[in-house]
Amino acid sequence: MSEKNVFSLQGKRGLIIGLANEHSIAYGCAQVLSQQGALMVLSCVNEKAQQFVAPLATALDAPLISCNVEDPTAIANLVAQAAEHLGQLDFVIHSIAWAPMTDLHGRVTDSSSEGFLRAMNISCHSFAQLAHLCEPHLSPQASLLTMSYLGADAAVPHYGLMGPVKAALESMVKYLATELGVQGTRVHAISPGPVPTRAASGLEEFDVLMQKAQQRSPLHRLVTLEEIGNLAAFLISDASSGMTGQTLYVDAGYHIVN
DSSP: OOOOOTTOOTTOEEEEEOOOSTTSHHHHHHHHHHHTTOEEEEEESSHHHHHHHHHHHHHTTOOEEEOOTTOHHHHHHHHHHHHHHHSSEEEEEEOOOOOOHHHHHSOGGGOOHHHHHHHHIIIIIHHHHHHHHHGGGEEEEEEEEEEOOGGGTSOOTTTTTHHHHHHHHHHHHHHHHHHHGGGTOEEEEEEEOOOOOTTGGGSTTHHHHHHHHHHHSTTOSOOOHHHHHHHHHHHHSGGGTTOOSEEEEESTTGGGTO
16 A cells, blocks of 8 residues: 655645736746646736736636735635635635835835735735635645745845735734644745745845845855745645644745844
8 A cells, every 4th residue: 555645736726816927926836836736726916917827827727816805805706716616725825915115115114004004904914814715615734825025024124014014924824823723724924035026026126135135045046936836835735734833934044144
C-alpha cells in the first residue's frame, strides 16, 4: 500500500482573489497550484480588469469572476459561485491591497480618515469577510492565506499608510486562526519581499526599495512569484497540517537584517 504524499495538491480546490496581470502574486500562486494539480476559481477587481486577465484564467482552465470587495454583495456572489463550481473549498488566497494615492504618498500622520478606512476595508477587513462567507464551504483542514509585507513589523520608508494596515492584517490572521482552528481551518500570512506588482508600483521609490532588498538580503537577490507560490502550496498541502496563525517570510532573508 503506497503512502499518501502529504505535499500533493491533487484534488485540492480553492478560491484565489487578486488576479491583476501576469506579474501579480495571485497569478504566481495560481500557476504553481495549477501545476501541482489544484483546481481553482480566480477573481479580479472588476469587469474592466476581467477582459485583460481572462486569457490568464483560460490558460489555467479556471473560471474568472469579477469582485469589488467594497461591495458585500459582490463578495457573497463570488463565494457562492466558487462553492457551486468547486463543491467545497480546501484553500482561499486573499491577495489584494489598496490605498488612496494621496494617503499612500503622504505621512501616516497626515492620512485622511476616509483614506485610512478604505485602505483598511479593502486590504484587511475583506479577509475577515471572505473567511466568514467561505466558512460554511470549507473542508476539514482548509487553509486561508493572505499577503503581508515587512512594513507591518518595521517602519519601511515610503510604505506609509499600508504599514499599519498590514499590521492589522497580520493581527487578523492570529484571531481568525484562533477562532476557526476548532474546525481544523488553518490561517496564515505570507510576507514576500518586494516584487514588481501593479500594487507595489504605486509606492514612491519602489525601485530603491527593491535595490536595497537585493543588496542587503542574505541571498542577495529578490524572490520570484514561483517561490511565493511554492510557499502557498506548502501551506495549503497536508504537509503543513500542524501549523497555523503565522506570518511566514519569503524574502531571501531580508527581514532578518533590515
